[in-house]
Amino acid sequence: MPLLEVRDLTVSFHTTDGLVQAVRGVSFDIDKGHTLGIVGESGSGKTVCTQALLGLTPGADVSGEALFEGRDLLRMRRSQLRAVRGARIAAIFQDPLSSLHPLYRVGWQIIEMIRAHQRVSRPAARARAIELLSLVGIPQAASRVDDYPHQFSGGMRQRAMIAMALALNPDLIIADEPTTALDATVQAQVIELMGRLQEEFDSALIIITHDMGVIAEMADEVLVMYAGKAVEHTDRRTLFYSPHHPYTVGLLESIPGSAGAGERLRPIVGQPPSLISIPSGCAFHPRCRYVMDRCRTEIPPLATVGRDHRSACFLPSLLQGVAGQVEAERRQTALAHGGAP
Numbered sequence: 050m051p052l053l054e055v056r057d058l059t060v061s062f063h064t065t066d067g068l069v070q071a072v073r074g075v076s077f078d079i080d081k082g083h084t085l086g087i088v089g090e091s092g093s094g095k096t097v098c099t100q101a102l103l104g105l106t107p108g109a110d111v112s113g114e115a116l117f118e119g120r121d122l123l124r125m126r127r128s129q130l131r132a133v134r135g136a137r138i139a140a141i142f143q144d145p146l147s148s149l150h151p152l153y154r155v156g157w158q159i160i161e162m163i164r165a166h167q168r169v170s171r172p173a174a175r176a177r178a179i180e181l182l183s184l185v186g187i188p189q190a191a192s193r194v195d196d197y198p199h200q201f202s203g204g205m206r207q208r209a210m211i212a213m214a215l216a217l218n219p220d221l222i223i224a225d226e227p228t229t230a231l232d233a234t235v236q237a238q239v240i241e242l243m244g245r246l247q248e249e250f251d252s253a254l255i256i257i258t259h260d261m262g263v264i265a266e267m268a269d270e271v272l273v274m275y276a277g278k279a280v281e282h283t284d285r286r287t288l289f290y291s292p293h294h295p296y297t298v299g300l301l302e303s304i305p306g307s308a309g310a311g312e313r314l315r316p317i318v319g320q321p322p323s324l325i326s327i328p329s330g331c332a333f334h335p336r337c338r339y340v341m342d343r344c345r346t347e348i349p350p351l352a353t354v355g356r357d358h359r360s361a362c363f364l365p366s367l368l369q370g371v372a373g374q375v376e377a378e379r380r381q382t383a384l385a386h387g388g389a390p
């Protein structure tokens with residue numbers, strides 16, 4: 050049984066402007082020790098998807114199932130969900146300052162987190178906090194444990210938040226754009242750290258990002274989201290070597306370093322749609338260079354296009370022929386020298 054099974058997750062919000070359909074029937078599984086990357090531009094619904102699992106979408110209409118070890122997170126009472134959140138499922142967000150309280154010392158916050166879920170003495174929790182800070186690479190952890198968040202650099206705050214997330218050995222970590230606010234060097238260090246710790250703790254990791262470079266570094270499996278729907282779902286290698294959905298191809302083509310020498314990056318034309326007025330048919334059709342008549346009226350199902358590979362596009366095969374393979378390999382080579390896979 051997978052650690053987490055999400056089935057037909059749908060999340061919408063009523064606003065004065067209309068109904069925001071943030072997540073529209075998304076399904077995925079994740080096992081212990083595995084990393085699922087959820088990727089898409091801003092407004093694709095990827096963050097709301099996982100916030101709904103954590104009960105962080107107050108006022109939203111949420112339906113579907115999210116079975117965590119067989120228990121439905123979406124139907125738990127608040128107290129039950131609170132007990133699971135933190136102890137069994139931990140979250141790491143983009144901006145550590147939004148999770149670390151500026152008025153409390155970093156160590157105190159980790160200690161309180163531990164003591165809120167476990168019956169341990171304060172000295173034991175403090176020792177664990179120091180151990181965790183040291184594990185995530187905070188130098189002189191025994192003295193820095195008493196620092197306030199503003200005394201840490203951005204990278205150190207992110208490391209502290211990872212330490213806090215790991216404090217209770219969670220089975221599942223949800224990391225939402227965990228490296229977006231960091232500069233490239235620190236980003237690489239944090240990615241390396243998260244990969245190493247995940248291996249050590251054997252946790253499952255869901256990483257939410259707009260950055261295909263992060264996906265290339267970390268994900269075993271990838272779910273690509275567009276306008277609240279999953280449009281492609283496969284393993285990392287297939288996604289980078291044999292993408293099927295034109296949106297995925299567009300994301301790959303817009304990675305810095307993916308274009309060959311002398312070539313220009315090809316950003317995806319246009320903007321993601323408002324989730325209040327999603328285009329008819331395939332939501333990607335106004336931006337798709339392969340659009341056909343039926344794409345404007347029919348919704349393509351997420352259908353099997355290869356082994357463990359599903360895509361929501363009417364095209365029988367896009368970059369999966371010989372030409373596509375050559376193109377994907379060229380991109381892979383460029384990325385290997387430029388920073389991503």
Ligand code: SF4
Pocket residue numbers: 294295296331332333334337338339340341344349361362363364
């Ligand atoms: Fe493009 Fe049509 Fe495929 Fe949508 S279904 S991605 S519009 S080709």
